[in-house]
Amino acid sequence: MLKVKEDILESMLEKAIHNIQTDETKLVSYTKKINEINPLYFFEAAEKLGNRTYWRSSIDDFCIIGVGSTLEIATEQSDMNYTENRWQTVLEEAIIHNPYNVPGTGVIALGGMAFDPKKEKTELWSNYKASQFTIPEFTLAKIEGNYYLTTITRVNRNDHAKQLLTQLNAKEQQLLSPVESFPENVHVISQEEIQPESWKKTVKKATDEINKHETEKIVLAREIRLHLSKEASITAVLRELVETQPNSYVFAFEQEKDCFIGATPERLVKIEGNQLLSTCLAGTAPRGKSLEEDEKFKYTLLHDQKNREEHDFVVQMIKQAMENYCENIVIPKDPDILSLSNLQHLYTPVRATLREGYSIFNVIEKLHPTPALGGTPREKSLAFIRHYEHMDRGWYGAPVGWLDSNANGEFAVAIRSGLIRGDKASLFAGCGIVRDSDPEAEYAETNIKFLPMLSVLGGV
Numbered sequence: 001m002l003k004v005k006e007d008i009l010e011s012m013l014e015k016a017i018h019n020i021q022t023d024e025t026k027l028v029s030y031t032k033k034i035n036e037i038n039p040l041y042f043f044e045a046a047e048k049l050g051n052r053t054y055w056r057s058s059i060d061d062f063c064i065i066g067v068g069s070t071l072e073i074a075t076e077q078s079d080m081n082y083t084e085n086r087w088q089t090v091l092e093e094a095i096i097h098n099p100y101n102v103p104g105t106g107v108i109a110l111g112g113m114a115f116d117p118k119k120e121k122t123e124l125w126s127n128y129k130a131s132q133f134t135i136p137e138f139t140l141a142k143i144e145g146n147y148y149l150t151t152i153t154r155v156n157r158n159d160h161a162k163q164l165l166t167q168l169n170a171k172e173q174q175l176l177s178p179v180e181s182f183p184e185n186v187h188v189i190s191q192e193e194i195q196p197e198s199w200k201k202t203v204k205k206a207t208d209e210i211n212k213h214e215t216e217k218i219v220l221a222r223e224i225r226l227h228l229s230k231e232a233s234i235t236a237v238l239r240e241l242v243e244t245q246p247n248s249y250v251f252a253f254e255q256e257k258d259c260f261i262g263a264t265p266e267r268l269v270k271i272e273g274n275q276l277l278s279t280c281l282a283g284t285a286p287r288g289k290s291l292e293e294d295e296k297f298k299y300t301l302l303h304d305q306k307n308r309e310e311h312d313f314v315v316q317m318i319k320q321a322m323e324n325y326c327e328n329i330v331i332p333k334d335p336d337i338l339s340l341s342n343l344q345h346l347y348t349p350v351r352a353t354l355r356e357g358y359s360i361f362n363v364i365e366k367l368h369p370t371p372a373l374g375g376t377p378r379e380k381s382l383a384f385i386r387h388y389e390h391m392d393r394g395w396y397g398a399p400v401g402w403l404d405s406n407a408n409g410e411f412a413v414a415i416r417s418g419l420i421r422g423d424k425a426s427l428f429a430g431c432g433i434v435r436d437s438d439p440e441a442e443y444a445e446t447n448i449k450f451l452p453m454l455s456v457l458g459g460v
Helices: 002-019 039-045 080-093 161-176 196-211 234-244 291-303 305-325 360-367 378-388 439-456
Strands: 026-034 052-057 062-067 071-075 095-097 108-113 131-135 138-143 146-155 188-193 217-228 249-255 258-264 267-272 275-286 326-330 336-339 343-354 399-404 408-413 417-421 424-433
Touching: 002 026, 002 095, 002 146, 002 161, 026 080, 039 052, 039 062, 039 138, 039 161, 039 234, 052 108, 052 234, 062 108, 071 080, 080 131, 080 360, 108 249, 138 161, 146 161, 196 217, 196 378, 196 424, 196 439, 217 378, 217 439, 234 249, 234 258, 234 439, 258 439, 267 360, 275 291, 275 305, 275 360, 275 439, 291 305, 291 336, 291 343, 305 326, 305 343, 305 360, 343 439, 360 408, 424 439
Parallel strands: 026 095
Antiparallel strands: 026 146, 052 062, 052 249, 062 138, 071 131, 108 131, 108 399, 138 146, 188 217, 217 424, 249 258, 258 417, 267 275, 267 408, 275 343, 326 343, 336 343, 399 408, 417 424
């Protein structure tokens, strides 16, 4: 069976090379089913094979890992049309062998974008473009207990099929070889808050702005910087996130020596064919130390006016966005509670059918940033953030995710996250400011939101 599969791939490579008439290149994508493998073993084995990407949704028992880069779709522009047009061109020209109509197979792109491309970029995010999607050389997809390996190769007319196949097989063998052990995790040596008192003054300024009826809500984020005991192992951090954040999306996007990593509970949009699912997640409370205290926090959250208003901002915005591109929109009347390890949130799912002629890019462009990460009205709140917030959010709070050639894709909002740079890390957290927000209370809320990332880096 293995020989037969190798023959198929070699034949595809030969055909692609033979049909190239100019200096153009062709993408050849080949998907096969493989035996069970621990995705984290695969990720660790890929350390020296190029940038790595990790995406896991424990709710769906779904995981994608990308290794290396066959093609980048990247731009510093805020226009999403460029990314969508390039992606469609790639799909039209690619040669695809994929007998499995399951998400995460075929041609796959993984990536994300900046929260606000109009904000001046700092050195911190120098390795990340305003929009950057990678089509990996190898992709492992785990879905419903099955495992699929996709190889995507770019060929030109001077290539030799047998030589390419030999190189691909050598890398595949390395990726699928057992890893003897995981590296140890790090711990925090020192921690620095970035201008906390100034941030509190900005919260007060935001409430003044809201009380003058200039805006209804402004989301403000802040940063803490960590000095770690040694260069962080991304695999070790991912393992901790998977174990401690079972109800979240766990993600990692490497670029050179940097890695944007986190565990976010907030889905932006998921599409399978034409079926769409989005999530309203806004309004936060801590977890209790006992069942009784936990239930008390839950009850208070469900009946707290400030949190319910904040949540309703998001619900109404997503509903309005869906009406542009969808039909059969279904939204529950009242929110539920989503309980995580450190926090609990008000939660409302939104389901709909995507109209013909629209794509996941249309939905992302309409939804981002949601009121949970930007505020309302959108442009006024973004202008306030751009002018007064003392940090470069980069990809924090922005959509990150994946899409494939089977018209599937999923993006989450990159909160509960940080940027690891060797033995340094920057962590980010934010909260929604409304008319009666108290700076000290909002500061305390951000401290709680730092905990998921801080704890896996050995900081608490």
